[in-house]
Amino acid sequence: MVIEIDFQSDEALYTQLMNQIIMGIATSRLQEGDPLPSVRQLADTIGINMHTVNKAYSLLRQEGFVSIDRRKGAVICLDVDKLRAMEELKQNLRVALARGCCNNVTREEVHSLIDEILDEYEK
Structure with missing residues (x-):
C-alpha cells in the first residue's frame, strides 16, 4: 500500500490518510480482509505522528471501513x-x-x- 501525504496541503494529515485508504478500497487495491500496517509502522513509513495514524484508523472504524482487533490490528472490513x-x-x-x-x-x-x-472504481 502506497500512501502519499502532502505536507503542504491545508487538509489534515489524518483526513488525507483516511481518504487514501478509502480510495484504495474503491479502486480494489485494498480488499476485504487485507491487513493495514500497524499504527507505529505506518507512522514511521510516511513520517507522521502515531496519534495521527491512530485517529485515521479510529475514524475509519467508526465509518465501517476497517475493524480493529488487538491481535490482528486494523483490517479492511467493508461493513458500511x-x-x-x-x-x-x-x-x-x-x-x-x-x-x-x-x-x-x-x-x-x-x-x-x-x-x-x-x-x-468498476471492479
Missing part, C-alpha cells in the same frame, strides 16, 4: 451502512454541485465527470 453512506454522499455532492453551478458547469459536464470517476 449503505443508507448512511448515501446520505453522506448526498451532503458532499450538494456542496460540490453548488460550487460547479457557481462556475457554470453544466448538467451534462457533471454527468460525464461522474461517469468518468465511477469508471475508475
Whole structure:
C-alpha cells in the first residue's frame, strides 16, 4: 500500500490518510480482509505522528471501513451502512454541485465527470 501525504496541503494529515485508504478500497487495491500496517509502522513509513495514524484508523472504524482487533490490528472490513453512506454522499455532492453551478458547469459536464470517476472504481 502506497500512501502519499502532502505536507503542504491545508487538509489534515489524518483526513488525507483516511481518504487514501478509502480510495484504495474503491479502486480494489485494498480488499476485504487485507491487513493495514500497524499504527507505529505506518507512522514511521510516511513520517507522521502515531496519534495521527491512530485517529485515521479510529475514524475509519467508526465509518465501517476497517475493524480493529488487538491481535490482528486494523483490517479492511467493508461493513458500511449503505443508507448512511448515501446520505453522506448526498451532503458532499450538494456542496460540490453548488460550487460547479457557481462556475457554470453544466448538467451534462457533471454527468460525464461522474461517469468518468465511477469508471475508475468498476471492479
